[in-house]
Amino acid sequence: MSIGTFRGGVHPPEFKELTENCAFETIPNPEEIILPVSQHLGKDATPQVKKGDDVITGQLVAKAEGFISAPVHTSVAGKVLSLGKEITPTGFPKDAIVIKTNGTLEGERFRLSPLDPETITPDEIRARVAEAGIVGQGGAAFPTYVKLSPPKDKIIEVVILNGCECEPYLTRDYRFMIERPDDLISGLKLIMKALGVKRGVIGIEDNKPEAIKLLSDKILGETGLEVVALKTKYPQGAEKMLIKAVTGKEVPPGKLPMDVGAVIQNIGTAVAIHDAVVKGEVLTIAALTVSGKGIKVPKNLLVPVGTPIQNVIDFCGGVTEDAVKIVVGGPMMGVSQFDLHAPVMKATSGILVLTKEEITENPETPCLRCGQCVGACPLNLMPTKLSRYSQLQRYEDAEGADITVCMECGTCAYTCPANIPLVQWIRLGKQKVLEMQKERAAVTQ
Ligand code: SF4
Numbered sequence: 001m002s003i004g005t006f007r008g009g010v011h012p013p014e015f016k017e018l019t020e021n022c023a024f025e026t027i028p029n030p031e032e033i034i035l036p037v038s039q040h041l042g043k044d045a046t047p048q049v050k051k052g053d054d055v056i057t058g059q060l061v062a063k064a065e066g067f068i069s070a071p072v073h074t075s076v077a078g079k080v081l082s083l084g085k086e087i088t089p090t091g092f093p094k095d096a097i098v099i100k101t102n103g104t105l106e107g108e109r110f111r112l113s114p115l116d117p118e119t120i121t122p123d124e125i126r127a128r129v130a131e132a133g134i135v136g137q138g139g140a141a142f143p144t145y146v147k148l149s150p151p152k153d154k155i156i157e158v159v160i161l162n163g164c165e166c167e168p169y170l171t172r173d174y175r176f177m178i179e180r181p182d183d184l185i186s187g188l189k190l191i192m193k194a195l196g197v198k199r200g201v202i203g204i205e206d207n208k209p210e211a212i213k214l215l216s217d218k219i220l221g222e223t224g225l226e227v228v229a230l231k232t233k234y235p236q237g238a239e240k241m242l243i244k245a246v247t248g249k250e251v252p253p254g255k256l257p258m259d260v261g262a263v264i265q266n267i268g269t270a271v272a273i274h275d276a277v278v279k280g281e282v283l284t285i286a287a288l289t290v291s292g293k294g295i296k297v298p299k300n301l302l303v304p305v306g307t308p309i310q311n312v313i314d315f316c317g318g319v320t321e322d323a324v325k326i327v328v329g330g331p332m333m334g335v336s337q338f339d340l341h342a343p344v345m346k347a348t349s350g351i352l353v354l355t356k357e358e359i360t361e362n363p364e365t366p367c368l369r370c371g372q373c374v375g376a377c378p379l380n381l382m383p384t385k386l387s388r389y390s391q392l393q394r395y396e397d398a399e400g401a402d403i404t405v406c407m408e409c410g411t412c413a414y415t416c417p418a419n420i421p422l423v424q425w426i427r428l429g430k431q432k433v434l435e436m437q438k439e440r441a442a443v444t445q
Pocket residue numbers: 376377378379380381382383405406407408409410411412413422423426
C-alpha cells in the first residue's frame with residue numbers, strides 16, 4: 001500500500017477524538033423544516049407545492065430545472081406553511097418551502113422502487129441518482145448525476161472515493177466507512193458502472209487506520225478496487241490534491257478532474273447512491289458531525305434536511321458558557337453563523353461550536369514577507385500577492401496571477417503569522433474577476 005500526498009498544505013490540530021467513536025444517532029423530526037429550493041450548484045428547483053398542501057415524507061416538493069440542478073424532497077410529513085425567502089447557512093436568504101410537521105402523517109413515506117444493482121444499466125443509475133436529488137456531500141453540492149454524465153470525448157479511467165475528511169473535527173465520513181462499508185463499496189461500484197470505469201480507488205488519510213484496514217479487508221478478492229492510504233495533511237481531500245496523490249497526475253489550472261480521466265465522489269455520496277438504487281430512498285437526510293469544545297455533547301447525527309441549526313444544537317445538550325462561534329462545515333472552509341434558524345442542507349457536513357481557545361483573535365499586523373503562505377499553497381499560487389491585488393482593487397493583475405484558480409482552502413491564512421485574512425481578500429477579488437470575465441464574455445457574444 002502506497003502513501004500518497006501533494007506539495008504544500010498544513011497540519012492543523014485534528015480534534016477528531018471528540019466524535020470519532022460516536023456512532024450515528026438519528027435526531028427526532030423538528031416541528032418545522034425549511035427547505036431552500038437551491039441546495040446545489042446550478043439552477044434553482046421549482047416548487048411543486050403551495051401553501052396549505054399536505055405532504056408525506058420523501059415527497060417531491062421542488063422539481064429540478066435544467067441540466068445542472070437537483071430536485072428537493074421533504075424530509076418530514078406535514079403541511080406547507082409558506083413559500084418565501086428564508087435565511088440559509090451561507091448568510092444569504094433564498095427561496096424556500098417551510099413545512100410544519102404533522103406526526104399523524106408520519107406512517108406514510110414516498111419511496112422509489114428498488115432496483116437490482118447487478119442488472120441496472122448506466123442510464124438507469126444516472127436517472128435514479130437524478131430523481132433521488134443526490135448532490136455531492138463534500139460541500140460544493142454539485143448535482144451528482146452531472147458528474148456521472150461526462151461528455152463523450154472525456155475518457156474516464158478512475159473513480160476516486162474521497163475518504164480523506166481532512167478538515168479538523170469532522171468524522172462523518174469516517175463513521176460511514178466504519179458503519180456502512182458494504183454500502184459505500186456498493187455505491188462505488190454503481191458509480192464505476194455508470195461511468196464504464198474498471199478502476200475504483202478509496203483514498204483515506206493515514207490517521208484513520210481502522211477504516212483503511214476494514215475497507216481493505218472488504219475489497220479483498222474484488223477486481224479493480226483499491227484502498228490507498230494518503231498522508232494526513234490539509235487539504236488532502238481537495239479534488240486536485242487527491243488526484244495528484246492517487247494518480248500522480250496534475251489537473252491543469254482551469255481544467256476539471258475529468259480532463260485527466262478522473263471522477264471524484266465523496267464517501268457520503270456513494271452511500272446515498274447505494275440507498276437510492278437498492279432501497280429506493282430519495283435524499284432527505286444529512287449526515288453530519290456536531291463538534292467543538294463549545295458543544296456540550298459532541299455527536300455524529302442523521303438529521304432531516306431542513307432542520308434548523310438550533311434544533312441540532314439543542315439535541316446535543318446546547319452550548320457551553322465559553323462558546324463564542326458557530327460554524328457550518330469544517331473550521332478551514334466553513335461559514336460562521338449569525339442566525340441559528342438557518343437549516344441543515346443536503347451537503348452540510350458539520351456544525352462546530354468553538355470556544356475562545358479554538359479560534360484566533362490576534363490582531364492583523366503588516367505582512368512580514370516571510371513567504372510561509374507561498375510555501376503552503378498546494379496550488380503554487382502567491383497568496384500574499386493575490387490578497388494585495390484584491391485590496392488595491394487591481395483585478396486585472398489578480399486575474400493575471402491566477403486568482404480564479406484559488407480553491408479558497410484557507411491553508412495560506414492558517415499559516416500567516418501576521419493574521420492577514422488572506423482568503424477573505426482572495427475570495428472578494430476572485431468574485432470581482434469572475435464578474436469581469438462574465439461581462440467580457442457578454443460583450444463578445
Ligand atoms: S486559499 Fe487559495 S491561495 Fe490560499 S492556500 Fe488555498 S488555494 Fe492557495
